[in-house]
Amino acid sequence: MSVINFDFRNQVIKHNASLSYCYQCSTCSGGCPVALLTNGEYNPRKIIEEAILGLQDKLIGVQDPNPWLCSTCQKCVELCPQKVELTEIFTLIKNKCFEEGKYPVAFHAQGQAVLENGIAIPYSKAVLSRREKLGLPIITTAPIEEIKTLLRETNFEQNIIKREAE
Amino acid sequence: MSYDLFLGCVIPARLPFLEASSRKVFEKLGIKLNDVEGFSCCPDPTGIEQIDHTTWLTLGARNLSLCRNNGGVISFCSGCVETLKGVNYFINKDLTTKKEINRYLQKVGKVYEGKTEVKHFAEVLYENLENIKKNVEKPLEGFKVAVHYGCHYLRPSEIIEWDDPFEPITIDEIIKALGAESVEYDLKMECCGNPVEKSDRDLSLLMIDNKLKAIENAGANCVAVVCPACYQQYEFNQRELNKRNNTEYNLPIFYLSELVGLAFGFSPEEMGLNFHRIKPNELFESIHF
Numbered sequence: 001m002s003v004i005n006f007d008f009r010n011q012v013i014k015h016n017a018s019l020s021y022c023y024q025c026s027t028c029s030g031g032c033p034v035a036l037l038t039n040g041e042y043n044p045r046k047i048i049e050e051a052i053l054g055l056q057d058k059l060i061g062v063q064d065p066n067p068w069l070c071s072t073c074q075k076c077v078e079l080c081p082q083k084v085e086l087t088e089i090f091t092l093i094k095n096k097c098f099e100e101g102k103y104p105v106a107f108h109a110q111g112q113a114v115l116e117n118g119i120a121i122p123y124s125k126a127v128l129s130r131r132e133k134l135g136l137p138i139i140t141t142a143p144i145e146e147i148k149t150l151l152r153e154t155n156f157e158q159n160i161i162k163r164e165a166e
Numbered sequence: 167m168s169y170d171l172f173l174g175c176v177i178p179a180r181l182p183f184l185e186a187s188s189r190k191v192f193e194k195l196g197i198k199l200n201d202v203e204g205f206s207c208c209p210d211p212t213g214i215e216q217i218d219h220t221t222w223l224t225l226g227a228r229n230l231s232l233c234r235n236n237g238g239v240i241s242f243c244s245g246c247v248e249t250l251k252g253v254n255y256f257i258n259k260d261l262t263t264k265k266e267i268n269r270y271l272q273k274v275g276k277v278y279e280g281k282t283e284v285k286h287f288a289e290v291l292y293e294n295l296e297n298i299k300k301n302v303e304k305p306l307e308g309f310k311v312a313v314h315y316g317c318h319y320l321r322p323s324e325i326i327e328w329d330d331p332f333e334p335i336t337i338d339e340i341i342k343a344l345g346a347e348s349v350e351y352d353l354k355m356e357c358c359g360n361p362v363e364k365s366d367r368d369l370s371l372l373m374i375d376n377k378l379k380a381i382e383n384a385g386a387n388c389v390a391v392v393c394p395a396c397y398q399q400y401e402f403n404q405r406e407l408n409k410r411n412n413t414e415y416n417l418p419i420f421y422l423s424e425l426v427g428l429a430f431g432f433s434p435e436e437m438g439l440n441f442h443r444i445k446p447n448e449l450f451e452s453i454h455f
Contacts, residue, residue: 012403016383017389033356034362034369037369037372037373037376038369041215041413063407066362066365067363068216068270068365069363069365069366069369070214071317071357071359071362071373071431072211072216072317072318072361073225073317073321073356073357074317074318074321074322074331075317075321075357077321077322078321078323078331078332084217087322091216091219092219094216094217095216095217095218095219098188098216098217098218103217104364104365106363106364106365107213107217107364109214110210110213110214110364111213111214111217111218113207114206114207114214114225118206118207118212119175119179119206120176120207120209120213120214121175121176121179121180122179123178123179124179127179127180127182129185130182130438131178131182133438134182134183134186134438135186136178136182136185136186136189137201137226139178139201140203141205141206142202142204142205142206142228143204146228146274147206147225149273149274150221150224150225150228150270150274151221151275153224153270153273154220154221154224154270156218158222159217159218
């Protein structure tokens with residue numbers, strides 16, 4: 001059974017007031033490429049409905065529908081007749097999943113890479129020699145201590161490490 | 167005319183040949199690109215933003231704080247462009263956000279006011295369309311191009327503020343200016359499926375399979391993209407799909423800069439086209455290019 005959590009709903013609305021404009025017309029789901037291919041298993045309208053109702057355990061706990069299936073194509077946002085900022089709301093929900101350590105491993109891997117290198121893809125020896133062959137310059141990326149300082153300030157480092165410990 | 171150049175991660179560290187063709191094309195057009203030291207990941211709007219919006223804004227704002235060029239900053243990657251335009255959007259929309267982000271930046275001695283203009287390289291190419299036409303030495307006759315705009319080049323339109331989010335024209339116009347044909351196809355405006363790979367590989371493959379099918383049915387002989395994530399999704403997965411489904415995809419995928427470069431008379435070798443997984447040689451032979 002799902003429990004309505006008003007605090008949670010208010011948190012979402014405080015973050016993005018457009019949530020309360022939704023009248024559940026389903027234009028978002030009609031235009032969603034993932035909803036089409038998963039036979040509605042992924043369904044943006046339903047995520048918004050659960051957010052309006054404050055169903056925190058559904059959204060963050062069991063994650064049904066799975067918010068990580070959103071392709072971030074942003075069609076729903078463009079199509080919504082009420083200008084609900086759906087993907088911003090989905091981002092908030094996924095950010096809360098992240099804080100709880102409940103998110104797909106590929107996102108964790110990217111987070112780790114940025115935490116360790118400041119960039120998502122470190123330069124391999126093969127790529128460096130390919131760059132040289134192509135006459136491309138050497139790239140000086142961000143000082144890692146500076147990036148780590150920022151990632152500590154935003155609590156990102158702590159959340160990544162927490163997941164590693166699990 | 168000059169811009170600061172934001173390279174991001176995927177192009178310089180995995181697909182450097184896309185950087186090579188892009189740099190060559192801009193040089194030929196007389197547009198100077200300044201390399202800037204000290205950028206981090208943009209960060210990825212389909213990755214880092216999804217797990218931590220504030221971190222995404224903070225690193226993005228730090229990157230923009232390093233840009234000094236009055237013309238603004240340009241990127242060859244739609245993801246980077248969406249992030250950097252997104253930072254400007256969120257920082258300028260809400261003063262509390264701007265203050266919060268700058269409170270973090272202050273810890274590393276930086277500040278960002280939200281004033282640096284951000285442009286996609288295809289945006290700048292379109293603005294220089296007449297200049298492009300003048301530089302075409304070898305028109306791309308026989309190229310039947312399926313243009314894939316990709317999502318983040320266009321949407322959310324409130325952030326991107328460029329072209330039409332559902333009926334775009336800019337890349338088609340550039341393709342036509344090169345002497346190539348832009349082939350209309352079903353699913354043209356659909357997502358390539360790359361971001362979903364992080365959570366569901368089968369679904370991601372289904373999305374690209376549908377697109378490739380539609381492109382082949384329309385009679386296109388190659389695809390043009392403007393985003394390295396789309397590029398990888400189209401190029402790296404054709405072999406996997408062939409293995410799984412007994413299909414015979416062998417469709418060359420070009421970066422827009424490569425097509426412009428070919429039309430400008432650069433050789434495939436100097437642009438590093440030999441680094442493509444699906445070699446375009448067969449296509450070149452079949453259309454006597």
